[in-house]
Amino acid sequence: MTVSEHAGRVDGAELPEEAAAAQLLRVENLTVRSRTGQTLVRDVNLALAAGQTLGLVGESGSGKTMTARSLVRILPANVVSAGSIWFRGAELTAMSERALRRLRGTSISMVLQDPFTALNPLQTVGEHLRESLRRSGRRDRKATTAEIGQRLREVGLDPDAVAGKYPFQLSGGMRQRVALAAALAADPDLLIADEPTTALDVTTQAEVLELLKQLQRDRGMAMIFITHDLRVAFSICDRVMVMYAGSIVEDAPAAELDARPQHPYSLGLLLAEPPVSHYVSQLSFIPGSVPAADSVAAQCSFAARCGWAAEICQVRRPELIAAGPGRQSACVRLADISEELQLAVEQQPTATAPRRAARGEGSLLVARCLTKTYRTSSLTGRARTTVALQDVSFEIGAGESVGLVGETGSGKTTVARCILGLASPDSGELSLAGIDISQYRNLSKPRLRQARRLVQVVFQDPYASLNPALTIGSSLSEALAAGPDDGTRPAVAELLEMVGLPASYAGRRPAALSGGERQRTAIARAIAVRPRLLICDEPVAALDVSVQAQILELLRDVRARYGTSLLFITHDLSVVRQMTDRALVLRHGQIVESGATAAMLDNPQHPYTIRLIESIPPDHRSGPVA
Amino acid sequence: MADVLTQVRPTAEGVRRRRQRMPVLVGISFVAATFIVVLVLFGQWLTPYDPTAQNLRLSSAGPGHGHWLGTDSLGRDVTSLIIAGARVAVLGPLIIALGTVLIGATLGIVAGFKGGLLDGVVNRFADLLYALPGLLVVIVIVGVVGGGYWLAVAVLIVLSVPAEIRLCRSATSVQVRMAYVEAARVLGLPARRIMVRHILPNILPTIIATVLLDFVGGLISLSSLSYLGLGVPPGTPDWGSLLQAGQSLLQVNPWMSVAAGAMIILTATSMTLIGDWLYDRYRQRGESR
Numbered sequence: 001m002t003v004s005e006h007a008g009r010v011d012g013a014e015l016p017e018e019a020a021a022a023q024l025l026r027v028e029n030l031t032v033r034s035r036t037g038q039t040l041v042r043d044v045n046l047a048l049a050a051g052q053t054l055g056l057v058g059e060s061g062s063g064k065t066m067t068a069r070s071l072v073r074i075l076p077a078n079v080v081s082a083g084s085i086w087f088r089g090a091e092l093t094a095m096s097e098r099a100l101r102r103l104r105g106t107s108i109s110m111v112l113q114d115p116f117t118a119l120n121p122l123q124t125v126g127e128h129l130r131e132s133l134r135r136s137g138r139r140d141r142k143a144t145t146a147e148i149g150q151r152l153r154e155v156g157l158d159p160d161a162v163a164g165k166y167p168f169q170l171s172g173g174m175r176q177r178v179a180l181a182a183a184l185a186a187d188p189d190l191l192i193a194d195e196p197t198t199a200l201d202v203t204t205q206a207e208v209l210e211l212l213k214q215l216q217r218d219r220g221m222a223m224i225f226i227t228h229d230l231r232v233a234f235s236i237c238d239r240v241m242v243m244y245a246g247s248i249v250e251d252a253p254a255a256e257l258d259a260r261p262q263h264p265y266s267l268g269l270l271l272a273e274p275p276v277s278h279y280v281s282q283l284s285f286i287p288g289s290v291p292a293a294d295s296v297a298a299q300c301s302f303a304a305r306c307g308w309a310a311e312i313c314q315v316r317r318p319e320l321i322a323a324g325p326g327r328q329s330a331c332v333r334l335a336d337i338s339e340e341l342q343l344a345v346e347q348q349p350t351a352t353a354p355r356r357a358a359r360g361e362g363s364l365l366v367a368r369c370l371t372k373t374y375r376t377s378s379l380t381g382r383a384r385t386t387v388a389l390q391d392v393s394f395e396i397g398a399g400e401s402v403g404l405v406g407e408t409g410s411g412k413t414t415v416a417r418c419i420l421g422l423a424s425p426d427s428g429e430l431s432l433a434g435i436d437i438s439q440y441r442n443l444s445k446p447r448l449r450q451a452r453r454l455v456q457v458v459f460q461d462p463y464a465s466l467n468p469a470l471t472i473g474s475s476l477s478e479a480l481a482a483g484p485d486d487g488t489r490p491a492v493a494e495l496l497e498m499v500g501l502p503a504s505y506a507g508r509r510p511a512a513l514s515g516g517e518r519q520r521t522a523i524a525r526a527i528a529v530r531p532r533l534l535i536c537d538e539p540v541a542a543l544d545v546s547v548q549a550q551i552l553e554l555l556r557d558v559r560a561r562y563g564t565s566l567l568f569i570t571h572d573l574s575v576v577r578q579m580t581d582r583a584l585v586l587r588h589g590q591i592v593e594s595g596a597t598a599a600m601l602d603n604p605q606h607p608y609t610i611r612l613i614e615s616i617p618p619d620h621r622s623g624p625v626a
Numbered sequence: 627m628a629d630v631l632t633q634v635r636p637t638a639e640g641v642r643r644r645r646q647r648m649p650v651l652v653g654i655s656f657v658a659a660t661f662i663v664v665l666v667l668f669g670q671w672l673t674p675y676d677p678t679a680q681n682l683r684l685s686s687a688g689p690g691h692g693h694w695l696g697t698d699s700l701g702r703d704v705t706s707l708i709i710a711g712a713r714v715a716v717l718g719p720l721i722i723a724l725g726t727v728l729i730g731a732t733l734g735i736v737a738g739f740k741g742g743l744l745d746g747v748v749n750r751f752a753d754l755l756y757a758l759p760g761l762l763v764v765i766v767i768v769g770v771v772g773g774g775y776w777l778a779v780a781v782l783i784v785l786s787v788p789a790e791i792r793l794c795r796s797a798t799s800v801q802v803r804m805a806y807v808e809a810a811r812v813l814g815l816p817a818r819r820i821m822v823r824h825i826l827p828n829i830l831p832t833i834i835a836t837v838l839l840d841f842v843g844g845l846i847s848l849s850s851l852s853y854l855g856l857g858v859p860p861g862t863p864d865w866g867s868l869l870q871a872g873q874s875l876l877q878v879n880p881w882m883s884v885a886a887g888a889m890i891i892l893t894a895t896s897m898t899l900i901g902d903w904l905y906d907r908y909r910q911r912g913e914s915r
Contacts, residue, residue, distance in 0.1 A: 420808075467810075467828065479816070
């Protein structure tokens, strides 16, 4: 196959300027399998021109990271890839490891997700950069130091302040900037960024995205940007490829994908993101969860979760077909359903007034002047104190849902831990339904039992929330046994049904459940004792986009059914909009703003709240339609 | 690249076999362990001769005359002595391992779970015991008090407890921070229930591995004591004492020392390998997400 034929197929005939531009990277029929025979990525084709930004979007297990890693040929030992990868006309799969290493250091660089483990803890920032610069040869020591300074300034860091520091002395955002500076040190033609902002706070994410965009533009560097977040992808990419269960299901220019998704899965992803601009009474989600690539090898991978699935979807695997100028979709029924897809985008539920929760009489939880400091002693014996909470006062009414918003280190989790009795405040009052719970250990036994039943929690990490050694059934029956015994105690099967899981799950262990299913189980365990207050500590932050809305709907359902009050701890303002009546914004252990959710998000007062709201990548549906 | 792929397309069966396949060495270890267990349980019916029967006319003989490993200075059959010695050689270490794990795991889990003052006290206690030179202390105590096998066993338990405490405490403190333990606390479950039902099963791989290591440690220590003539009462067949008794016969019948030493090495090695393998296996199971 000639280059021009290939370019025509991938880029579409309507984009002659791209076809003409020197193709930097071309991937044909890339397939990645684990050595145990599992398919991780199937038949991926892509082309990237110099200076272009390509987004790979997909949920966990979609194969986006494996795709990126096979491009630079750094795959885990138990994984093999096949297919051809051409970088500036050279076939990478035929290259020796030695030649590849040179290429990786100079022409292709990578930035990884976790800024906390990507840097060597024993090397200073300057040493990291020196190492990266050395790879590109040349320069004496003095010139290198000057170069390091310039590189750090480029990513917005002050070299005098930062170069001598170790990674642990830097914040997450600063570390990611250092990693970025190191990746850019050799002036690569292609930067592969694998979820570079996922582990960062919203405001930091906005800054790093802006920086990436600017650097990419200034250098004319090509970029492959991997993310699970469509909003982030749209804000930074020219083209977006949507991956699902190991294959690409749609490939389109970012703005067009945003305005006119041509695959039911892309549509589902677009709709599944809860809007931050308005309340929606029924959150849309994709039922089910992502299948393994092999289980859907001979059919449309999305058929089982697709509302438009027909017989034809089950019989063979759909190819990517042209779906308009410069875009492709892997939906065989596209011709039939494309109008319906368009309709679904336009008919999104618009602003619905949030139903006012009937506020019961009085307050369920009252917190007054909560203060908490943590002391850590350093090696030199000097104690360092960190103020986690400072004079935090708030109330939660019966049946009310209150959001607690804040970034890492704002103290929001400390509030939850104090209410749950997992930590004790240094001073301040905390009372739950009239019981003083500021010091759990001072409570008498019956009082403690009573308090324990009043408040329950759903944690962030679905993988750590359940005891791996116990079956779902025994975890739940244990929780039920801890609840009130008034003859109406439900059976485990009923409890599972309440959270939308089949009764047969009782015999399974957590390892056999998906993240969303585990979170449902955690919710079931929490509501087993019929608490009056349910604390949700980032309950959807670790879940895939298409599953998040399922869990949010379930929590709404729990609240409507039992009149449970919610304390919703999150960094995600769209979740706050959808789930809460009132919100508190916490910063450095202090509440900086509080008020009705809608009013606060529409008309924020405190500068910090304003910054939080401005940091959200622009809502793709409220922007101008291309 | 393409032909690499065709090579690695194992069937589902292949996948299963890969996961379950046991390394050859571990397989051999299991065979050895079974052999030793059989000797311990049924040894008294397996001895070709009465291990106490003396035959002075055939003393210190090499292999032959119906004696596979020859005889000792009193003409007793070495094979029978080795078989009869298995019970004493294995029983002591077994008690040491179980006693250590019972005390050490209990203290370690409680310290790791409760934290605070209790944790401090338990840890300082462990530090204190750590500071003692193990075998030397046993030799002194057993030597001064005038010995006895069970005293040696008891002292060895006390000496191996600190390592067990530390391991269990650190394994527990990892689990305590996990969300599922916090959820159990929020449910108001009693501390004992959380420790037994939630924490214990999740640190079991570590505990199993240390039980076997404690066993091996006990085996070596007790054998050393018997070798020095301190543990077992004189006359009782035991691998350590046989090793020592065989030393004077090295010129005429080296097989006595060789066989006793080989049994100690075989037992220790196989238990260590089995412990490693079990640990890996159960840890992987716990981690599979």
